[in-house]
Amino acid sequence: MSGGSKLAVLGAGSWGTTFAKILADAQPELSVELWGRRAEVVAQINRDHRNPNYLPGIDLPHNILASTDVESVLSGAALVVLAVPAQSLRPQLAAWREHLAPDAVVVSLMKGLELGTDARMSEVIAEGLGLPAERIVVVSGPNLAMEIARCEPTASVIACTDESVAHWVASLCTASYFRPYTNTDVVGVEIGGIVKNVIALAVGICEGREMGDNTKASVITRGLAETTRLALALGGESDTMAGLAGLGDLVATCSSPLSRNHSAGRLLGQGLSLDEVNARMTQTAEGIKSGRAVYDLAKKLGVEMPITEAVVAVLAGKLDVDELGPRLLSRELKSEGESA
Ligand SMILES: NC(=O)C1=CN([C@@H]2O[C@H](COP(=O)(O)OP(=O)(O)OC[C@H]3O[C@@H](n4cnc5c(N)ncnc54)[C@H](O)[C@@H]3O)[C@@H](O)[C@H]2O)C=CC1
Ligand SMILES: O=C(CO)COP(=O)(O)O
CATH class of the missing domain: 1.10.1040.10 (N-(1-d-carboxylethyl)-l-norvaline Dehydrogenase; domain 2)
Structure with missing residues (x-):
């Protein structure tokens, strides 16, 4: 687990953007760097602090900094949160792997099973990034993004085989409207x-x-x-x-x-x-x-x-x-x- 403080989220859709907001609200003194594929979405987040295609009417915290440059977003990030469609994850990981900080903890927000391999996202991450289980964390629960973006109280589960890593991630994403519980049953x-x-x-x-x-x-x-x-x-x-x-x-x-x-x-x-x-x-x-x-x-x-x-x-x-x-x-x- 890294002592570093940079937080990164890859995927600027509805859940990735909302989770970036949770982290940014929970850690107002830190920057949350959010990678998005589309330049217009990234520009809008930086200029207007909004992502209207995915979260209409939601004001995003100003400590979310969006970018299309995955290398700069990943550089030195202690926590890397992944929120892209499940079937697109594996090819993305191949491109991201070389930029990952050596001791980064990787968090999956994704709720899908890979077609063809029947692999869970934590398994795809382990293979695609060459990471041990104790550096892979899964977040899941009744977490409809739009309700959380509106700051409606929600509980969630942060799972990792290493409970101390789950606790570390939980401590980073505990906000007034977001209450994580830890679990080792990934x-x-x-x-x-x-x-x-x-x-x-x-x-x-x-x-x-x-x-x-x-x-x-x-x-x-x-x-x-x-x-x-x-x-x-x-x-x-x-x-x-x-x-x-x-x-x-x-x-x-x-x-x-x-x-x-x-x-x-x-x-x-x-x-x-x-x-x-x-x-x-x-x-x-x-x-x-x-x-x-x-x-x-x-x-x-x-x-x-x-x-x-x-x-x-x-x-x-x-x-x-x-x-x-x-x-x-x-x-x-x-x-x-x-x-x-
Ligand atoms: N939205 C929600 O309420 C929740 C979503 N999830 C899970 O989070 C994951 C992501 O979902 P959402 O953010 O909701 O999806 P979304 O459809 O809102 O956003 C997907 C993001 O991934 C990008 N993307 C699409 N195709 C891509 C590709 N081939 N390569 C790289 N990026 C690509 C899109 O540009 C977009 O930024 C899913 O597995 C979903 O089940 C989990 C909990 C809540
Ligand atoms: O996972 C979710 C709520 O927990 C979001 O569900 P949908 O992907 O069906 O919108």
Whole structure:
């Protein structure tokens, strides 16, 4: 863990910009350097202290300094926070690796699983940057960016195999409106964040078909059951799934119109094709691509994930949205506590 004080965030979308605001509000005496791909977004953040495409109406702290120059942003940064779409991470890391400070701690804000490898983002970071587990931290929880940007009180989980590193990161990002809890169950925290996006697609589809709250609560509850099965099969802990990064995030994402995954599901349920939904989305809905990777991983491990399976079939055009509800309820009868 570095004694240095420079903080860097790579990715100036909705969560990257919001997390930069958390750090800047929590550490007003430090600069938070925010890397963005697009010069106009960077210029607007520096000139107007706003990022209106992602966070309309939000004033950003003046100690956020944006740049398109990743080398200068990474130079000497003790903490490096990554917030780009999951499927774009690996190629980005190859370009960033040479500029990373030798003792930097890297934080993943991403909630996706890599297609093709079924790797979690912490695994992609370990491989792509050649870092040991104790220098990789995961942040997850019920963290809809826009609500946090409005300074509405929110709790989150900071996970690292080395608890002291998780504590260090938590101490850096504790703000009046942002309360982190630490955890050493990196696997459980990541799986909770990944799978809730797929379950939110399912809930959105049900909503788009004008199904009511019984259906949504049933999908959320059984969604948590299948998320927990996958997490346990990978070595995660059931306590984590009952906490902020499991149940907490699932409820927030499945309930909120701010959720991009929930919104994408609703559009699918209203009869739009996947291409039409993708064309309408201006921000990342990770579940659309990660769903397939979750399904592949579950199959490899022999874990039953019927809701994920049905969502993946809808996304692949193999199951009509009208069949999703009946499919979820037409399985072999069993007791609630059974493992599948
Ligand atoms: N927005 C939210 O409320 C939350 C998002 N997350 C997660 O954070 C991650 C990032 O999501 P958001 O910031 O919300 O997405 P976003 O869509 O708002 O922003 C993505 C950012 O990445 C950049 N980007 C897009 N494609 C890229 C590529 N190929 N290479 C490099 N950069 C690229 C975009 O220009 C943009 O700055 C996702 O994994 C998401 O699940 C997690 C918690 C909350
Ligand atoms: O992860 C999130 C809330 O915790 C954001 O969800 P969406 O990516 O669906 O907007």
